[in-house]
Amino acid sequence: MALPIQPGMMRFLGVNIGLPAATDTLAADLTLTVASPQILRLDANGAARVVTLPDAATTHGLWFEIINAASGAYAITVKNAAATTVAKASQNQAVLVCNIAGTWTGIDRRATVVDLTT
Numbered sequence: 001m002a003l004p005i006q007p008g009m010m011r012f013l014g015v016n017i018g019l020p021a022a023t024d025t026l027a028a029d030l031t032l033t034v035a036s037p038q039i040l041r042l043d044a045n046g047a048a049r050v051v052t053l054p055d056a057a058t059t060h061g062l063w064f065e066i067i068n069a070a071s072g073a074y075a076i077t078v079k080n081a082a083a084t085t086v087a088k089a090s091q092n093q094a095v096l097v098c099n100i101a102g103t104w105t106g107i108d109r110r111a112t113v114v115d116l117t118t
Contacts, residue, residue, distance in 0.1 A: 093110060
């Protein structure tokens with residue numbers, strides 16, 4: 001019996017070796033896909049933003065670390081494909097969201113993000 005391979009498992013098994021990361025200044029809300037980097041350092045750029053996760057039915061095991069690097073007090077709200085809030089990252093906070101058994105779940109919220117680039 002063959003086991004179904006899901007995108008998160010493929011990354012775990014080495015199809016996407018390493019932890020792909022990206023930094024972006026948002027001009028609008030952002031929709032993620034299975035090809036999106038798993039670690040995202042986002043600047044909300046002067047407005048509250050929404051990050052929408054991929055469909056939970058097809059992304060078992062996938063996770064994203066979303067870091068809000070906004071210079072102002074603007075939140076990034078993380079929602080599932082049905083527009084339900086999963087997590088919220090205030091300025092200088094990070095959230096970890098994981099697809100567990102077909103449901104996006106907020107796992108961790110870190111209070112302070114340290115900028116190691118300066």
